[in-house]
Amino acid sequence: MSDDKRNLPSRHLQRQETVNRSAIPLDRFKPGMAGTIVRIEPEEGELLRYLAVLGLIPQARFEVGEVGPFGGPVLIRLGRAEYALGRDVASKIFVKEA
Amino acid sequence: MVSGCHAEVARWKERLAVTFALAGNPNVGKSSIFNWLTGMGVLTANYPGKTVAVNLGTTHFKGQEIGIVDLPGTYAIGAVSEDQWVARQALLETHPAAVLVVLDATRLERNLYLSLQLLDLGLPVVIALNLIDEAWRSGLQIDHHRMGRLLGVPVVPTVALRGQGLDRLVQAGLEAARMEGARPTKRRYGKDVEDAVAEIGDLLAKEGMALPHALPPRAAALLLLEEDEELLAWTGALPDGERILTKVRECAADVGARHGEPASLRIARERHGLAGAIASQVQRQTSRPSRVQDRLWRLTTSPLSGYLLLALTVTGLFGFLFSVGNLLSDLLAGLWQAYPSPAILGFVQLAFGEGVASRTLLWMVDGGMNAALSIGIPYVLVFYFMLSLLEDTGYLNSIAFLTDPIMHRLGLHGRAAIPLIAGGGCNVPAILGLRVLTTMRERIIAGMLICLTPCSARTAVIAGAVSKYIGWKPALSIYVITACIALFAAWGLNRLLPGQSAGLVMEMFPFRRPSLAKMLRGTWSRFRDFLFVAAPALLAGSLVLGLIYETGLLWIFTAPLAPIVEGWLGLPSVAGLTLIFAVLRKELALQLLVALAVAKYGSGVTDLLQFMDKGQIFTYVVVNTLYIPCVATVAVLSKELGWRRALLISAFTILLALAAGGAARQVLAVWTL
Numbered sequence: 001m002s003d004d005k006r007n008l009p010s011r012h013l014q015r016q017e018t019v020n021r022s023a024i025p026l027d028r029f030k031p032g033m034a035g036t037i038v039r040i041e042p043e044e045g046e047l048l049r050y051l052a053v054l055g056l057i058p059q060a061r062f063e064v065g066e067v068g069p070f071g072g073p074v075l076i077r078l079g080r081a082e083y084a085l086g087r088d089v090a091s092k093i094f095v096k097e098a
Numbered sequence: 099m100v101s102g103c104h105a106e107v108a109r110w111k112e113r114l115a116v117t118f119a120l121a122g123n124p125n126v127g128k129s130s131i132f133n134w135l136t137g138m139g140v141l142t143a144n145y146p147g148k149t150v151a152v153n154l155g156t157t158h159f160k161g162q163e164i165g166i167v168d169l170p171g172t173y174a175i176g177a178v179s180e181d182q183w184v185a186r187q188a189l190l191e192t193h194p195a196a197v198l199v200v201l202d203a204t205r206l207e208r209n210l211y212l213s214l215q216l217l218d219l220g221l222p223v224v225i226a227l228n229l230i231d232e233a234w235r236s237g238l239q240i241d242h243h244r245m246g247r248l249l250g251v252p253v254v255p256t257v258a259l260r261g262q263g264l265d266r267l268v269q270a271g272l273e274a275a276r277m278e279g280a281r282p283t284k285r286r287y288g289k290d291v292e293d294a295v296a297e298i299g300d301l302l303a304k305e306g307m308a309l310p311h312a313l314p315p316r317a318a319a320l321l322l323l324e325e326d327e328e329l330l331a332w333t334g335a336l337p338d339g340e341r342i343l344t345k346v347r348e349c350a351a352d353v354g355a356r357h358g359e360p361a362s363l364r365i366a367r368e369r370h371g372l373a374g375a376i377a378s379q380v381q382r383q384t385s386r387p388s389r390v391q392d393r394l395w396r397l398t399t400s401p402l403s404g405y406l407l408l409a410l411t412v413t414g415l416f417g418f419l420f421s422v423g424n425l426l427s428d429l430l431a432g433l434w435q436a437y438p439s440p441a442i443l444g445f446v447q448l449a450f451g452e453g454v455a456s457r458t459l460l461w462m463v464d465g466g467m468n469a470a471l472s473i474g475i476p477y478v479l480v481f482y483f484m485l486s487l488l489e490d491t492g493y494l495n496s497i498a499f500l501t502d503p504i505m506h507r508l509g510l511h512g513r514a515a516i517p518l519i520a521g522g523g524c525n526v527p528a529i530l531g532l533r534v535l536t537t538m539r540e541r542i543i544a545g546m547l548i549c550l551t552p553c554s555a556r557t558a559v560i561a562g563a564v565s566k567y568i569g570w571k572p573a574l575s576i577y578v579i580t581a582c583i584a585l586f587a588a589w590g591l592n593r594l595l596p597g598q599s600a601g602l603v604m605e606m607f608p609f610r611r612p613s614l615a616k617m618l619r620g621t622w623s624r625f626r627d628f629l630f631v632a633a634p635a636l637l638a639g640s641l642v643l644g645l646i647y648e649t650g651l652l653w654i655f656t657a658p659l660a661p662i663v664e665g666w667l668g669l670p671s672v673a674g675l676t677l678i679f680a681v682l683r684k685e686l687a688l689q690l691l692v693a694l695a696v697a698k699y700g701s702g703v704t705d706l707l708q709f710m711d712k713g714q715i716f717t718y719v720v721v722n723t724l725y726i727p728c729v730a731t732v733a734v735l736s737k738e739l740g741w742r743r744a745l746l747i748s749a750f751t752i753l754l755a756l757a758a759g760g761a762a763r764q765v766l767a768v769w770t771l
Contacts, residue, residue, distance in 0.1 A: 055211070068502060
């Protein structure tokens, strides 16, 4: 019974991951990991457009340089440019490891 | 709403034969080019309700005077953020003869996006390939001839810091301006996007009417597909507007269906794709870039060394500010009292006699000037110099990165850290530094936090009264109390104000070797603001207070203030009067307290403890630390946030100070110091 309970969340996560092709929010990435953007929360229209200007669009490839301590920003490298994204912004960007 | 700035820019432009706009991403050396070309006599135009300004200057080239509109540094021209909106408005309204686009040669790919967008608007573009020396140093070779051919515009390599290539840039701008009308608006994106653009463009051209800002049909069609609000509204207002908008929606849906994303995003993607393709064709990495940048990054942003370095920097900053500031302050005050002060005294007395009028005037021309000199130059100037150093080296980025999580809880983000730290030196430059924040909401929260940050003048009172007469522990406790109140107030304001914090999206710039000339220019351009806003307020305030003091009107305030000062705070009435005067300069409170005490209690009084007990001194300093910073701060606050908000913040700090003072009195009645 207790085993089942423990297994439930992971099974649930697994199913969701297959649906999203294993997309997770960017703020769960670790330094040194590389990936591609899958989608950005569509309800954030302004943010979506601002990020698009910087080249942060679905299918864009990036690399995580540093993750700020104590819930600090995520530093990502995109081409030759580097951006710091606050955790709240990063949590709206869904990515998968490349 | 826009007419204010539009009229201002139009008047300025009227007398100039040729005007260029200067565009570019943030931190690519655009200001360096503007400063190098224009020198003195720069005007600043503001759009009503907008916090980002446009700078206007002129340059002389081969006997011709050319106007230069310096747009805010942006990644694109649009309406997504305030700076983009202002850049777009200023660009379209001024109808520049040419747009000089400044590019960072080391980050070509991202920088080309803006150039392509400007070309899409049908504007005559000339590209300044700046920081080309930095690109070479990092082993990056760029074929600027090829880049020019691919884009169909002149490309001039420049090193703005040393003024290299700027003559050729202006020359190329003049040539581009002469070729007006011969600009090809070519198809550059994918077939689906271009077909949609052509279809809408043909429809607009067929209507045969003048498009807004004299845009070519292709540019207007692209903007409509990109969901540009101004163009959509303009089209909607046309007699046949609904038909055109239906067509736009159809075309956008078609592009969307074929590519699985909205047309606006598709256009952004293709523009990035094109920028990337051009960049990869013209640049070649000839040697491995050095790892120094990466190492510096890791050192300044990783948890352990990052915070250690930050603490050292802040300590050093204040150490430098206080030591150099105090030294300069004493020196200037000494010089002022030795030479100009006696001369002014003699002159005023000669002209106006020795009556009330003369003494009142002296408050302004002698006392006020002395205050402006001993605050402005030593603290504000020194602080600005340090800020330029942090900015120029790129360390500011690391500070923003490290402080973001704390700032986020207060409804701010990392970029607010610098003005807040500055507030500990002097509130005036700190509030002028609020411009790094993009939304009014963030500026209000940060502005209030700064006002509650004890500046060097308040520190002088804390040291001169509490630390001297009571001890260092109570002095330290005043800082702790103030910090708690300030953080709590910011936290509350963040919950009360509508909207939410924008979140940090910040480009991280590489570390650069600072240039003294650039730092000095940066320091001066900021100091100018202090000189023209805060200093006049300080002088006017001195005059008013001088009048109240010299005419004896001052003592009239004793009775109405009594319930608050004596009843609520439990302070002697003279103490309350000095608190009024301290709005001029906070450290004046202490000096005046002794002076007024002598006037009231006789010349035997030399020390505070003779007429105030320790609890009263503590309460007095708590109130002095918390209420309205000073006249100069309120002046810059109303310049940055508007006078209504400045008054509200001021009133709020007074209430807060009285509440804290009253509470301190009650606590100290039970728990004596």
